[in-house]
Amino acid sequence: MPVDVWAIDGLAFSGLETRNADSVFVMGNGSALGSRSGVRPGDPGLTVTLAGTTINCSAGVALVAYPGQGVYRAAFPSSVSPGTYTAAHATLTRIDLVYLRVWDSSVDSTGLYKGDIVYLAGTPSASPVAPTPAGTQIYVPLATITVLSVAAGSTATVSTVVRPFTVAPGGILPASSAPTGLYVGQYYDDGTGLLRWNGTNWRQISPYTPLYQPQVSQPSSFTPGTYTDFPSGNWPTLTFTVPPSGLVWISIGASLQNTNSATSTGWVTWRASGGVTEASSEANGLSTYGSRNYGTRRVLRSWTPGASVTLTPQYLFSSVGALSTVTRADNGLLAVEPVATA
Structure with a gap:
């Protein structure tokens, strides 16, 4: 079916035709003619603030998309106030919503054709959530206002987390x-x-930034016969978040020595705790046997993405002699290298 192509002389364009044509300049949302609503990244406009109980929204621009209606471009040349927020509940917290609304009577049958900033009070609750505008409304959220109960002090705070961003294709x-x-x-x-x-x-x-924790010093003495945490003052722990790939390279190295006898052994290792648990073992440690070893052990681990993991450096000596000259574990380094998603 023929359509009016923007912009050809002699053709008349409806608002819908213009809004649909504007969709080509906006990031899509996965549907035909669909676009992503939002404000521009880096634009301080349309920021919601409070002055006492009065709600203010600064001047700015936004794009509001609606299914089957293309994109509405809204510009506010000066600050706008949708009024004051509702008084606090006696005992329950409430979350309110501030949003930019477009009234288009051809869509919402309101008889109005305009844009404005709207305040919508939420419902006080022990587990409050922000309200959702009812009915057919063309809008984009700008902020939430959390209003504590009277019993909790009646204070109100603004969050712009709900405000989406949009960019060009x-x-x-x-x-x-x-x-x-x-x-x-x-x-x-x-x-x-x-x-x-x-x-x-x-x-x-x-690229991910490698994380590392160097050893500060040796303990005043080593406990023989069991895996033992380095005191945090000698070698602090290292905490990190597992990347989306779930993969991390973990390295531990040190100047390691145990010459107490020809068969004396020494290990530096790490144990994992928090979102992932792994004990020190031959699988993640560096060792020496009756001699010295200046080296690094690097292993790959596949763990739960997003898990917070703490690595604690440990040592194990089968027997101990004089610190540093016979039994030694110093100049250590514990490092984590997150792996990008393939």
Whole structure:
């Protein structure tokens, strides 16, 4: 069926035709003619603040998409106030919503054609959640306001976490979760690094920064016969988050010596605790046998993505002699190298 193509002289364009044509300039959402609503990254506009109980929203621009209606471009040249927030409940906390709404009577049958900033009070609850605007509303959330109960002090705080960002097609989207409308070569930044969609999964592009914890000193003495934690003052622990790939290289190295006898052994190892548990063993340690060993042991681990793991350096000597000249574990280094998603 023929359509009016933007922009050809002599043609008349409806608002819907114009909004649909504008969709080509906006990041898609995975549906035909669909777009992603939001404000521009790095734009301080449309920031919600409080002055006492009065809600204010600064000047700014946003894009509001609605299924089958293309994209509405809204610009507020000056600050706007949707009023004051509702008084605190006596004993329960409440979460309110502030959002940018577009009234288009051809869609919502309100008889209105305008844009505005709207305040919507939530429901007080022991486990409060932000409200969702009812009915057919064309909107994009800008902020939530958490209002503590009177018993808790009646204070109110603003959060802009709910406010989405949008970018032009091919732009790098800053977002806490992956965007929709995936295509090979798409990028987004989850706050910890840049990721690229390869057609199957998101691959970490920005190189991870290795984490390391050097040994500070040797203990005043070594306890023989069992795996023993280095005192934190001698060799601190190392805590990290397992990357999305679940893979990490872990290295431990030291100047290791045990010449107390021809068969005396010495180990430096690590144990894992927290979101993952692994004990010290031959599988993750560096050893010496009646001599000296200046080296590093590097192992690959596959653990739960997102788990917080603490590595604690340990030692094991079968017997001990004079510190440093006979039995020694110093100049140590414990390091973690996260592996990017393949």
